[in-house]
Amino acid sequence: MKQTALAVERDKDNGRREVLLLVTLEADAEAPRAPVxxxxxxxxxxxxxxxxxxxxxxxxxxxxxxxxxxxxxxxxxxxxxxxxxxxxxxxxxxxxxxxxxxxxxxxxxxxxxxxxxxxxxxxxxxxxxxxxxxxxxxxxxxxxxxxxxxxxxxxxxxxxxxxxxxxxxxxxxxxxxxxxxxxxxxxxxxxxxxxxxxxxxxxxxxxxxxxxxxxGEVASEARVYVLPSGFAELRCRHVFPSRVEGDAMSASLGAVSRAYPRRVLFSGTLASAEWSLGVTASYVEGSDTRRVPVQVTRVLPDSAEGRMVRAVSAELDMASAEDAAWRALSNGASVSKRHHLTSEQALESMRRALEVANKSLELADEALAKLVRLNAAEVPPQRHLERLADLRRTIDRRAAHPHALVMRRARAEVSRITLSRVGVVPPVDEQPPSKLED
CATH class of the missing domain: 3.40.50.410 (von Willebrand factor, type A domain)
Structure with missing residues (x-):
């Protein structure tokens, strides 16, 4: 099992300093897989x-x-x-x-x-x-x-x-x-x-x-532990189950399979100029439970590794904003049905929902633009263009026809992004009958 941890220090909007920590667990291609x-x-x-x-x-x-x-x-x-x-x-x-x-x-x-x-x-x-x-x-x-x-x-x-x-x-x-x-x-x-x-x-x-x-599962019950020093706060950006354990934070990443590296992003606001992050990974491989220290490598924000870490952060920002927009549209469509509002009240409810959806879409567009500028090969922006265009069309249609029902948009890409598992599937030893696609 290969473990890497990349840390990027950068400025935050409020003038404070922030550190992004991206931890990756990747199974060896030749590692024997577990039965299912x-x-x-x-x-x-x-x-x-x-x-x-x-x-x-x-x-x-x-x-x-x-x-x-x-x-x-x-x-x-x-x-x-x-x-x-x-x-x-x-x-x-x-x-x-x-x-x-x-x-x-x-x-x-x-x-x-x-x-x-x-x-x-x-x-x-x-x-x-x-x-x-x-x-x-x-x-x-x-x-x-x-x-x-x-x-x-x-x-x-x-x-x-x-x-x-x-x-x-x-x-x-x-x-x-x-x-x-x-x-x-x-x-x-x-x-x-x-x-x-x-x-x-x-x-x-x-x-x-x-x-x-x-x-292709090689290891199960993978978990990452982060012990910060010099931080005002630390949080897990992905939706992996996470918890505080004493002075450390841990995130459960589940299983690690061949050709499917697991990534988890943490972010924290600095409380002092001197800081450090202790990272440990644990997982079950066969019948053995392993716990190994992971060396943290500090990289510059504009280096290739730094742009990749920042791109993961931008992608998560985009996914969160996109999700908020779809939720606003769905909630706006169901409010009048749940509360038996008058036509005028229902229109006002939808107007507010559209305002929220538009603001969220703007944030998603900004995050996507940042993703394009970062130009990180590991986090390609092209896969998001069609979804945001679909969201824009839905918002425009709803504005033109406020009484129409909003079709629930499936958020598979969003859910896969939050788990860092979006992307082209690399070749594996055992190919299924159907072609693997993104």
Missing amino acids: AINLVMDRSASMRGAPLSAAVQAAQALVDRAGPRDYLGLMTFDADPEQLLPVRAMDAVAKAQLFKVLSKLESGEGTALHEAVERGAEAVRRVLVPGARPQVLMLTDGEPSVGPSHVADFKTLGARIVESGVSLHALGLGRHYLPNVLEALTSPSGTGHHHVDNPEGLGPAVGSLSAELF
């Missing part, structure tokens, strides 16, 4: 009928095809009622053939019992002990929960409970009608983030990229 134990939880509700379900089946079959005899897979499907069609078991030739057959015969139903499906899917994989493998759930859905608990708080509690039980949760949202806040609440405690595709055609590449990560 995954329960695949697939939505087969009415909205999945036709092309979405067909694409989901093909994507799941690609995942099965990648599994080796040391890997364990199971299959649960859900509409109004979750059903564990096949138990989590070793993928020998017979088991793989049966899983392929069951997947090919899936049909859509009615209702979306998302909460119960995730809960039961985690219970099923937790009951199987595979030495060296973390029990995991991979959930695919295109809809909003219509059966059982539906509040974000319920899913946040469930996500935390699943992690406490030793299971990690991955999620993939399909289309524009699912609830990104729900998937974010479920996956944030696992430190995995949720993925998204707008249409069925994108499922193959998305699952291919995700399976390359799942089937």
Whole structure:
């Protein structure tokens, strides 16, 4: 495992000095991967009928095809009622053939019992002990929960409970009608983030990229510890679960896979001219828990390494502002429905929401412009242009038609940015049947 820590000191807007610390954990390309134990939880509700379900089946079959005899897979499907069609078991030739057959015969139903499906899917994989493998759930859905608990708080509690039980949760949202806040609440405690595709055609590449990560895991339970000296405050900029431990701060990065380096950015305001940062990384590799010190390298802001660290910070600023804009639009659209406002009150509510969305978009544009100026190869800005243009079009349409419903915009890129896992997928030893794409 390779560990690096880059620190950049720079001026803040308020005249004080700030330090950015970027810690990266990267698995060796030749390191042996761990076996996997995954329960695949697939939505087969009415909205999945036709092309979405067909694409989901093909994507799941690609995942099965990648599994080796040391890997364990199971299959649960859900509409109004979750059903564990096949138990989590070793993928020998017979088991793989049966899983392929069951997947090919899936049909859509009615209702979306998302909460119960995730809960039961985690219970099923937790009951199987595979030495060296973390029990995991991979959930695919295109809809909003219509059966059982539906509040974000319920899913946040469930996500935390699943992690406490030793299971990690991955999620993939399909289309524009699912609830990104729900998937974010479920996956944030696992430190995995949720993925998204707008249409069925994108499922193959998305699952291919995700399976390359799942089937390339080298280490698990990775955590970074930072002990600051000379700082007024220190915070973790990514959404990895973080906590204060005595005088140090730690962030849980989850698993580290081949070709998927894990990065976490910290920022802190200086209290004195003299400062230092002690960094330690810990992770589980095989059956061994390792804890290693990481040397902190101070780099100049305008050096290649300094621009890269600053680019990661700018990208996070952009993602945060973009997310705030979409939240403002969604909240503005739902206020009148929740509170039964008059037409005039609803228009005023939307006007305020549009003001917030426009200001947030301006901040996102400024961060993107900064990203372009920094010109860091590791953090390319091109991938963000289309999303911000899409946001601008949505704001303009809403201003022209304030009574129209705002389509929920999937924030996969945002959630992946907050986990530092956006980018071109490098080649790996085991290629899935579908082409890997960004």
